[in-house]
Amino acid sequence: EDKVVQSPLSLVVHEGDTVTLNCSYEVTNFRSLLWYKQEKKAPTFLFMLTSSGIEKKSGRLSSILDKKELFSILNITATQTGDSAIYLCAVGSSNTGKLIFGQGTTLQVKP
Amino acid sequence: SAVISQKPSRDICQRGTSLTIQCQVDSQVTMMFWYRQQPGQSLTLIATANQGSEATYESGFVIDKFPISRPNLTFSTLTVSNMSPEDSSIYLCSVLVWGTDYEQYFGPGTRLTVT
Numbered sequence: 001e002d003k004v005v006q007s008p009l010s011l012v013v014h015e016g017d018t019v020t021l022n023c024s025y026e027v028t029n030f031r032s033l034l035w036y037k038q039e040k041k042a043p044t045f046l047f048m049l050t051s052s053g054i055e056k057k058s059g060r061l062s063s064i065l066d067k068k069e070l071f072s073i074l075n076i077t078a079t080q081t082g083d084s085a086i087y088l089c090a091v092g093s094s095n096t097g098k099l100i101f102g103q104g105t106t107l108q109v110k111p
Numbered sequence: 112s113a114v115i116s117q118k119p120s121r122d123i124c125q126r127g128t129s130l131t132i133q134c135q136v137d138s139q140v141t142m143m144f145w146y147r148q149q150p151g152q153s154l155t156l157i158a159t160a161n162q163g164s165e166a167t168y169e170s171g172f173v174i175d176k177f178p179i180s181r182p183n184l185t186f187s188t189l190t191v192s193n194m195s196p197e198d199s200s201i202y203l204c205s206v207l208v209w210g211t212d213y214e215q216y217f218g219p220g221t222r223l224t225v226t
Binding site for chain 1 (some may be wrong): 201205215216218
């Protein structure tokens with residue numbers, strides 16, 4: 001059965017800290033791995049990763065995929081209170097477009 | 112990217128009634144999806160709605176309970192039928208678009224509470 005597992009499930013840090021969120025997966029016909037940020041309702045797209053070892057970066061956020069070890073990490077440097085959210089990892093299987101989501105990591109950044 | 116709108120944004124419904132949720136996209140898309148997010152849970156795919164064919168439902172979801180329409184490439188509806196409190200969730204529409212690669216975007220969601 002396809003599954004996506006995120007860790008930790010929750011995390012509390014202080015502003016300025018660096019955090020690393022983990023996502024491991026077992027999915028047949030892997031196509032891509034996506035990271036989303038969810039604050040209130042709709043998840044907001046952050047990154048899509050398809051190739052191993054190529055870091056994607058957007059401001060203080062970066063992510064990388066390891067297709068051999070079947071995991072990805074999302075790094076956030078110099079965290080701010082606005083980074084407080086649920087971070088979701090999802091894996092797309094083949095060309096169906098279906099996404100399998102992990103449980104999410106709830107990040108709280110304290111002032 | 113794609114801009115997705117949903118109606119209603121939230122509703123409170125009585126047990127046994129039905130609610131139809133609308134999803135509108137600002138561009139033509141082939142693949143559209145409906146997800147559910149129950150309180151404190153992650154997202155679960157309900158069905159894939161492709162224009163010109165019947166929706167494909169995931170295990171645990173059936174057409175009688177969640178009928179879907181996809182009349183064109185920019186619009187879809189999801190109906191939650193004969194509702195019970197267990198149907199209280201956020202329902203999200205999602206589309207797959209081709210940018211530099213396939214990218215998947217979500218609508219703002221519909222927060223449904225069944226009393």
